[in-house]
Amino acid sequence: MKIMPNRMDRSFFQYQEELEKKAIEVLRSGWYILGEEVSKFEEEFAAYTGGKYCVGLASGLDALWIAFRLLGIGKGDEVIVQGNTYIASVMGITMNGATPVFVEPDEYYGIDAQRIEEKITDKTKAILVVHLYGIPCQMDRIVALCKKYRLRLVEDCAQSHGACFDGKMTGTFGDVGCFSFYPSKNLGAFGDAGAVVVQDEVLAKEFKIYRNYGSEKRYHNKVVGANSRLDELQAGLLRVRLQYLDKMNEEKVQIADRYTKGLKNPKIQLPKVRKDATCVWHQYVIRCEERERLIQFLEEKGIGTIIHYPIPPHLSEAYEYLGHKAGFLPITESLADIVLSIPMYNGMTEEEQDYIIEAINKFE
Numbered sequence: 001m002k003i004m005p006n007r008m009d010r011s012f013f014q015y016q017e018e019l020e021k022k023a024i025e026v027l028r029s030g031w032y033i034l035g036e037e038v039s040k041f042e043e044e045f046a047a048y049t050g051g052k053y054c055v056g057l058a059s060g061l062d063a064l065w066i067a068f069r070l071l072g073i074g075k076g077d078e079v080i081v082q083g084n085t086y087i088a089s090v091m092g093i094t095m096n097g098a099t100p101v102f103v104e105p106d107e108y109y110g111i112d113a114q115r116i117e118e119k120i121t122d123k124t125k126a127i128l129v130v131h132l133y134g135i136p137c138q139m140d141r142i143v144a145l146c147k148k149y150r151l152r153l154v155e156d157c158a159q160s161h162g163a164c165f166d167g168k169m170t171g172t173f174g175d176v177g178c179f180s181f182y183p184s185k186n187l188g189a190f191g192d193a194g195a196v197v198v199q200d201e202v203l204a205k206e207f208k209i210y211r212n213y214g215s216e217k218r219y220h221n222k223v224v225g226a227n228s229r230l231d232e233l234q235a236g237l238l239r240v241r242l243q244y245l246d247k248m249n250e251e252k253v254q255i256a257d258r259y260t261k262g263l264k265n266p267k268i269q270l271p272k273v274r275k276d277a278t279c280v281w282h283q284y285v286i287r288c289e290e291r292e293r294l295i296q297f298l299e300e301k302g303i304g305t306i307i308h309y310p311i312p313p314h315l316s317e318a319y320e321y322l323g324h325k326a327g328f329l330p331i332t333e334s335l336a337d338i339v340l341s342i343p344m345y346n347g348m349t350e351e352e353q354d355y356i357i358e359a360i361n362k363f364e
């Protein structure tokens with residue numbers, strides 16, 4: 001059997017008819033940028049999260065950097081972020097000239113809330129949490145810290161659409177919830193797309209102005225903004241998928257349960273979800289000290305895997321200028337050496353899953 005790490009065609013075919021109908025509808029409408037599909041998606045996605053306002057943007061990275069820009073965070077400011085994340089989280093900070101201050105993760109792959117306080121200085125302006133792999137961070141403690149030190153709270157929800165902590169949806173705990181709808185995300189578009197969820201009306205309006213060259217009224221530019229518009233086609237397709245997001249997430253929960261029940265190998269550690277949290281399993285990330293051998297072993301059986309992520313941002317070439325050396329974040333760095341994402345996608349068959357479970361259990 002041949003199993004790829006992801007199969008985005010499967011989830012397309014699950015809702016093919018409705019998606020194709022919507023695509024044709026938008027194509028024939030003659031209106032392609034900032035129209036009814038975008039504003040309806042914004043309303044529907046805000047309502048889905050339980051947040052007040054949503055503003056559609058061109059990507060998850062844009063959601064992050066524009067968030068820090070509009071919160072007034074820049075040169076000379078520090079933002080606390082976990083070391084083990086996709087590099088986009090960190091770029092959202094540094095594109096504004098601010099400095100990322102890295103914190104080690106806890107056993108659930110999220111920022112370790114117990115290690116945040118020791119990193120807070122006079123320059124700290126915000127905490128950026130990343131609900132990595134769809135597992136929510138420890139939001140009760142983090143929200144309390146933000147209140148205590150009067151810090152802004154930004155959430156990177158690129159992997160956590162629909163995930164909750166204590167019954168409240170990720171993206172609604174702080175000032176800005178940043179979402180990506182990159183095709184492989186839990187809510188995926190058919191190209192690049194993103195959005196923010198915010199609770200403040202003024203801030204929501206600022207995002208709308210910023211994404212459109214800083215203009216509210218055409219050719220009347222208030223600020224130097226960006227071109228970061230969500231387009232009508234993506235918004236329309238996202239509206240179709242949003243109706244099924246809970247169902248698609250539930251399907252991933254079933255797949256994760258099947259892995260968790262079936263995988264029994266002393267050489268493999270399974271992911272855990274903190275109490276009080278519901279996870280949407282963007283990835284199912286196992287740990288193995290002999291990872292390279294495991295990858296090879298699975299490859300020979302036709303099973304593809306991916307490492308999320310092999311190089312932590314602080315050790316990437318892009319961030320050499322920050323001056324961090326190997327050994328600076330031992331937990332983050334050791335995770336980068338042992339984590340492995342096994343196939344996890346909507347439309348995966350039980351037969352495929354059982355084949356993977358059997359293969360991993362045979363690894364010795």
Ligand SMILES: *Cc1c(COP(=O)(O)O)cnc(C)c1O
Nearest residue numbers: 059060061086088089158180182
């Ligand atoms: C995908 C992702 C992003 C960036 O989203 P894009 O839409 O690709 O710009 C940011 N943070 C995390 C954690 C991601 O997984």
